[in-house]
Amino acid sequence: MAVETETPNDTKSTDRIEKRVVLRAPRTRVWSALTNAAEFGTWFRVKLEGAFAAGKPIRGRMAIPGYEHVTLELLVERIDPERYFSYRWHPYAVDPAVDYSAEPTTLVEFTLEDTDGGTALTIVESGFDRLPLARRADAFRMNDNGWTGQIKQLAKYVE
Amino acid sequence: MSSKGSAAPLFAALGDATRLRLLGRLSAGGPLSITRLSEGTGVTRQAITRHLHALGDAGLVRHARRGREQVWDLNRERLERAKRYIDQIAAQWDDAAERLRAFVED
Numbered sequence: 001m002a003v004e005t006e007t008p009n010d011t012k013s014t015d016r017i018e019k020r021v022v023l024r025a026p027r028t029r030v031w032s033a034l035t036n037a038a039e040f041g042t043w044f045r046v047k048l049e050g051a052f053a054a055g056k057p058i059r060g061r062m063a064i065p066g067y068e069h070v071t072l073e074l075l076v077e078r079i080d081p082e083r084y085f086s087y088r089w090h091p092y093a094v095d096p097a098v099d100y101s102a103e104p105t106t107l108v109e110f111t112l113e114d115t116d117g118g119t120a121l122t123i124v125e126s127g128f129d130r131l132p133l134a135r136r137a138d139a140f141r142m143n144d145n146g147w148t149g150q151i152k153q154l155a156k157y158v159e
Numbered sequence: 160m161s162s163k164g165s166a167a168p169l170f171a172a173l174g175d176a177t178r179l180r181l182l183g184r185l186s187a188g189g190p191l192s193i194t195r196l197s198e199g200t201g202v203t204r205q206a207i208t209r210h211l212h213a214l215g216d217a218g219l220v221r222h223a224r225r226g227r228e229q230v231w232d233l234n235r236e237r238l239e240r241a242k243r244y245i246d247q248i249a250a251q252w253d254d255a256a257e258r259l260r261a262f263v264e265d
Contacts, residue, residue, distance in 0.1 A: 019253070021256050023259070025263035043261070043262040044259075121259075128245055
């Protein structure tokens with residue numbers, strides 16, 4: 001089953017990613033999968049130590065093959081039961097030789113709504129424009145995917 | 160493949176409203192001369208020239224001769240790279256959302 005991605009970055013700036021998916025599961029179930037640290041770790045593939053709490057950091061090792069050397073640290077911002085969950089982190093902080101702690105973070109936000117047959121989840125990650133240039137350059141080297149439509153998007157963005 | 164050294168000026172070059180507007184114009188109807196690119200911008204030809212050179216240094220635009228005129232055009236391949244970081248992160252979210260789906264729909 002493919003994820004329904006209704007909003008690729010076509011109309012966005014380079015600052016923000018937004019994804020909306022409809023999950024065929026009750027809102028309570030999705031909420032638990034997002035905000036119970038052990039459940040989050042299962043699908044996100046990170047072994048988190050402890051629980052999510054607003055204003056508190058939580059860390060753990062990635063469990064994605066090839067990324068096991070990466071320690072992830074999330075700073076939980078807000079937990080609004082069954083509706084909204086947000087944290088900050090350093091995206092793509094995969095080089096153990098680099099100290100990312102002084103760099104700006106991005107904000108990740110999960111928003112839940114009831115919808116026909118399940119739960120609509122919106123994931124937004126924003127703040128990329130504040131990241132150091134070298135960090136964004138790193139990802140260029142790691143990602144060789146093609147991309148089309150840049151010019152049109154750019155035109156839309158500036159007009 | 161891009162090195163850190165060549166990607167950084169790319170973002171610096173994109174981080175300016177006038178330069179983004181120049182890229183927008185070139186994308187809509189390039190190649191264009193500096194005279195055409197200056198029209199209606201309220202920015203002097205000299206300033207436009209400086210911005211074009213900044214974009215050129217980052218590899219985003221190129222210039223060529225058209226008759227007696229010098230014209231500027233986009234380097235489209237280079238522009239694509241400006242988008243890839245966010246594509247990479249977006250792809251990771253696609254994967255994560257798939258795993259979440261499998262987890263909650265079971």
